[in-house]
Amino acid sequence: MFIQDLRQDFYNRLVGKRLLIIVNYDIDAICASKILQSLFKYDHMLYSVVPIMGLAGLQRAYNEHQGDVKFVLLINCGGCVDIVELLQPEEDVTFFICDAHRPLDVCNIYSDRQVCILGDPALEENIPAFESIFCQSEDEDSENDADDDVGNDSGAGGSDEEGSEKAQQPPAHKLSRLERHEQRIIKQRQRRTWENERDRIMFEYTQYSFYGRSTALTIFELAWKLSKDNMDLLWWAIVGLTEQLILGKIESSAYTLEIEHVQSHVSRLTNKTNDQSNTSASKINFENDLHLVLYRHWSVVESMRYSMYCACKMRLWTLRGEKRLHELLVEMGLPLVQARQMFSAMDLVLRQEFYKMLEKLAEKYGIPDIVYGSFTLNYGYRNRYAAADYVYGMLAILESVKKDKTPEDCFLEALDSLSRNHRDIMLEGIENAKLLLSSIFKQVQSSLEAHQVLSTGTFFYYILTEENTYFSYPYGLTLLAKFILNGHVAGSRSRQAPELPLIASCPVDVERGLCLLVGIPPVREDSPKNFFGKAFEQAASKCNAVILQDFFDSSLIQIRQNDMAKFLDALTVLLA
Amino acid sequence: MAKSNKMFADKAFELIKELERSSQTIPPFDDDGVRQVLEEIKAIFEENCAQAANYSTSGDRTLWPLLNFRHAALQRNKRCLLTYLYQRLLRIKALRWEFGPIIPEDIKTSLCEPEVNFFNTYSKSLASYMRSIGDGQGIDLTGDLRPPKSLYIEVRCIVDYGKFELEDGEVIYLKKNSQHYLPRAQVETLVRQGILQHIT
Missing domain, CATH: 3.10.310.40 (Diaminopimelate Epimerase; Chain A, domain 1)
Structure with missing residues (x-):
């Protein structure tokens, strides 16, 4: 069942109740849960957040809390499996699913009460119609009977049941044995074609896995409708959305459509807080940005080399690629000394003109798609982050599993890193992300050469x-x-x-x-x-x-x- | 009495400095130090007594400044000792608010007998006062030492604890690395025990 009016059917239903939130290990889900947590805090609703990894984790987490909670919210998990089948919940437990994974399981979609999917069915693609994949249970019974009969007919000693069934039939409905047989065969054939058709439809529906709308954004819109949105919540939603783009979960066209909505939220919230703002308050800007990883926190040369798009187009792992990169830098008028030091330490003029210079030359060097629209967060005098920086930072935090650090610790650290007063965690994450990206590049280089x-x-x-x-x-x-x-x-x-x-x-x-x-x-x-x-x-x-x-x-x-x-x-x- | 570079009341002053410097909740009671100071006081007093007796018989006033000086040193010793004891008492009082009516074993060893007695009496009078207020029901004044900002707090579970029942019957499963939003009053003890961690 889809729920479209999130405020009425989801939030207001939950006020004053206790909720179990099960969150998948991905950045979008973390952002969504962070937004939800602050919403629930305003209303003093008790909640428990449990991070999980994979289906087994989902089952375990549910079983541990079973019996104590009546409402369960699944964030970025569980949409693609039949939840009722998997967890065998009690009758009075309600599941809310907010999942960006597609395709959604049809049993979840057509569940009439127990499973509620947060989202708009109009946005979903070709969900099979109910009639085409489920048949009425009574039909099924009678057809099962028919199946049995057929089995008996072909078998040797089925006369007993045959007789009893005949006795049940009203005498007025007398049909010759041949006719009944014929009817049965027709029915069976229909059923078989229907089953084939169903299998075909289901195959087409489940053939591809892909991603739908960002969960964080969906939850943010709930906050907006509740008039409880603020800059922080919006930023988290932006991070969730950007993750989808950066990890290639959605097409860039879908991203472009979404950022238009986000942009309107940005300008609305900026105007709202304008009267009390000063230069050090947090501010989100929409601007064209470059597909260069973490370049605000790195040097230009390294950032260009370790960005997938740039490196692949110019084949930077080869000697010729390296030369071409230098050519580009020369044409941009960026001295190597400057390009090799931290971006933040570059000359102010170069820093200000960096974007324009690269944009002008992008076409010539075959990297036209390097420009994309994105958001940056400013707060204080020095802190300036692009949404992508947050994504890479959190990614590195999530992956920083060590011997004494379980994946759960990493999850909670990533959750913390979103708050502004835990800036150190994010900075450390960004440093780790650099290591991750450079080791990816080195691995690519050596494997391609070999x-x-x-x-x-x-x-x-x-x-x-x-x-x-x-x-x-x-x-x-x-x-x-x-x-x-x-x-x-x-x-x-x-x-x-x-x-x-x-x-x-x-x-x-x-x-x-x-x-x-x-x-x-x-x-x-x-x-x-x-x-x-x-x-x-x-x-x-x-x-x-x-x-x-x-x-x-x-x-x-x-x-x-x-x-x-x-x-x-x-x-x-x-x-x- | 006074050695080459040692003054009167040095020992007493040392006691206070030692107490001030210690990072423990409460350092062990310095029996030896206190005894030495007392001895010093006694020695000074006896010398003064002897000379005062000498004065009353001979009427020799030349020793008067010395007498006054000794007396001042004696007074200073006394003040330092009192400060030492009083500061310890303050810490013991704070203990009551922090740890409740029972002194933890490791701290108990650093208290001396009269101090333990003081703690017990203080604890008793605090308890009877808390019982007397709050419309006959009593209020636990030690519950919130700082006024709480909100009724609920966000906590993170650090160890596997198992089920925890709230006052309204809601059962919460506390498992390592899960995060919860719970009423402050009911989980405060768990936070103090180190099972939950308060996150800000």
């Missing part, structure tokens, strides 16, 4: 054989895989290359022989729709490999190292 990206004809694959502090985690591996695919395609002469997807894998647990496997859609495909979820499932069932589809992102799986070769073979056959 030709480690192999092709099966239907897809590329790239397999890391050693555990790695950066790439054994979902985000790190996904970023690396995207970079490698783009880099490989940019360097490949084959005309087919842009149409092939990539599968990358990295061991996560050597002792247990587990690998993380991620599928990246082809470069040429504009939309970030990913068909690997379904493909992995089918390939695994074909070759009897045990895979663990525990992540909410279906293109990420875990697989045993021994099964890998078998699995890749099956996948090759499947995709051929």
Whole structure:
């Protein structure tokens, strides 16, 4: 069931109740939960926030709280699985789902009471009609009967039941045995075609996994409707939205549409606080920004080299690429001394003109898409962050799992880093993000030079054989895989290359022989729709490999190292 | 009596400085130091007595300034001792507000007998006062030492605690790394025990 009026059907229903909030490990979800928490604080509503990773975590978290809570909110998780089936909740428990993962499970959509999805059904794409995928239960009964009968007919000793059923039939409805048989066959055939049709519809519906609207933004609009929005909440929503763009979860056109809404919120809130503002108050600006990672906190050369878009277009891992980068810098009039030091320490004039210079030359150097609209946050006299800086910082915090630091600790740290009084955590995250990005680049460079990206004809694959502090985690591996695919395609002469997807894998647990496997859609495909979820499932069932589809992102799986070769073979056959 | 570079009342002053410097909640009672100061007082007093007796018989006024000086030193010793004891009492009072009516074992060892007695009596009178106010129901004055900003606080669970029941019957499952928003009054004790962490 979809809920459109969030204020009435979601928020007001919950006021004064206790709520369990289950949050997935992603930045969008963290931002959304942060916004919700401040909303609930205003109304003194009790809540518990539990971070989870994967389906098993969801089940465990629910089971622990089972019986104590009547309302459960799932943020960025659970939309794509049949929640009632998975958790077996009591009758009086209500689930609210706010999930950016698509496609939503049809059972959740058509649940009439227990599962409520926050969102607008008009925004969803081709949800199968109720009639086309569910048949009435009475029908099913009678047809089951029919099935039984058929079975009996073909079998040897079915006469008893046959007789009893005949006795039940009113005598007026006498049909010859042949006619009844015929009818049954017709019914059966109809049913079979209907089932085939249903399977086809369901396959089409679930074939691709993709992402819908940012959850943080949805929740922010709730705050706006409750008139409880402020600059901080808006900023968190922006960070959530930007994450979707940066990690390639949504198309840039969808992003552009959304930022128009956000921009109106920005100007509204800025005007509202204008009378009491001074230079040190927090302020959000909309401006065109560059797809250069963290360049405000890094040096220009490094930032350009480690940005995926820039590096792939200019092939910066080669000597020629390096030369071209220097050419660009020369033409921009940016001395190397300046370009190699921290951006914040560059000459003021150069800093101010940096954006314009690069924008002017972008076309010439084949990097026209480097410009995009984004938001920056100013507060105090020195603190200036782009939304993307926050995203990379939080990403690094989420991935900073160490021996004495569990993923949950990282989650809570990332949650903290959003508040302004924990600036140090964010700064540390940004430093770690630099390490992450530079090690990704080095990995890409060495693998491309060693030709480690192999092709099966239907897809590329790239397999890391050693555990790695950066790439054994979902985000790190996904970023690396995207970079490698783009880099490989940019360097490949084959005309087919842009149409092939990539599968990358990295061991996560050597002792247990587990690998993380991620599928990246082809470069040429504009939309970030990913068909690997379904493909992995089918390939695994074909070759009897045990895979663990525990992540909410279906293109990420875990697989045993021994099964890998078998699995890749099956996948090759499947995709051929 | 006075050695080359040692003054009267040095020892007593040392006692106070020591107390001031210590970072513990309350340092152990310096039995030895107090005894030495008392001895010093006694010695000064006896010398003064002898000379005063000498004066009453001979009427020799030349020793008067010395007598006055000794007396001042004696007074100073006394003041320092009193300060030492009083400062400790203040700390013991603070203990009552912080830790409740029972002294933690490790702190108890650093108190001397009369101090323990003082603590008990102070605790008793505080308790009877708290019972007498608040319309016959009594108020726990030690509950909120600082006025709370809000009725509810955001807490993070640091250890696996299990189920926790609120006064209104709501049961909350406290598991490591979960975050909750709960009534301050009811979770304050858990925060003090280090099970929950208050996040700002």
